[in-house]
Amino acid sequence: MGYVLITGASEGIGKAIARRAAKDGRDLILSARSEDKLEALAAELRSSGRSVHVIVADLNASDGAAQLWAEAVQIGQIDVLVNNAGLGINGPFVKTDTTREDTSVQVNIVALTQLMKSAAQHMHASGAGKILNVASTAAFMPGPHMAVYHASKSYVLSLSEAVAQELAGGDFTVTALCPGATKTEFFKDADMHDVRLLKLGLMMSAEDVADAGWSGMMRGKRVVVPGLANKVFAVLPRFVPRGLLTWVVAQFYVRS
Secondary structure: OOEEEEEOOOOHHHHHHHHHHHHOOOEEEEEEOOHHHHHHHHHHHHOOOOOEEEEEOOOOOOOHHHHHHHHHHHHOOEEEEEEOOOOOOOOOOOOOOHHHHHHHHHHHHHHHHHHHHHHHHHHHHHOEEEEEEEOOHHHHOOOOOOHHHHHHHHHHHHHHHHHHHHOOOOEEEEEEEOOOOEEOOHHHHOOOOOEHHHHOOOOEEHHHHHHHHHHHHHOOOOEEOOOHHHHHHHHHHHOOOHHHHHHHHHHHHOEO
């Protein structure tokens, strides 16, 4: 087996997936911007006998994804890519910070696509491999007050399903993991500490989300939505008028 490359591996879902992969006996390449956090996780996973490499990378840089991939393949064969890095910002579209949204598009869409393209070509040539793209239940609906984030995750889901179909029938699979609210630092970083969504008590642990995503990817599932409540949120948009759906989603993101 080759290496598992995980972006955004320093915390949250990425960190939990790294631990799950190591538990399954996989060797790892961990990437994020925080070297200290990555090295601490790497030391933990090495203690269980795994080979773990750290690559500090900034996927907001225009060449960040290309540099990360180039460094990763110098380490060894990559047969699993976990595109986990992502970010968002809460607030009305006309008022939110443009730089933060530009970064969201770069990391959530551009860098993810570039890494996925490189991995797909690499794995297709070798005849096997798996890609896990971390999307969100946000992918299934518009998100007032999180407009760019929801749009970016819709892109991730659409891209994942399309490429999965293109490559159907072989040993190369693409899976979109679509968690709902999860207990990570995402909400703090996105300035969402007091939005109504967080008061519903529906947040899953990063570990449960990681387990669902890893297991689904290993089974070759195209879309994984962990948790019953999240499955309901994913299906609901098929039956609710778009205008009503958009109004309801907006209520989750306003501050209370």
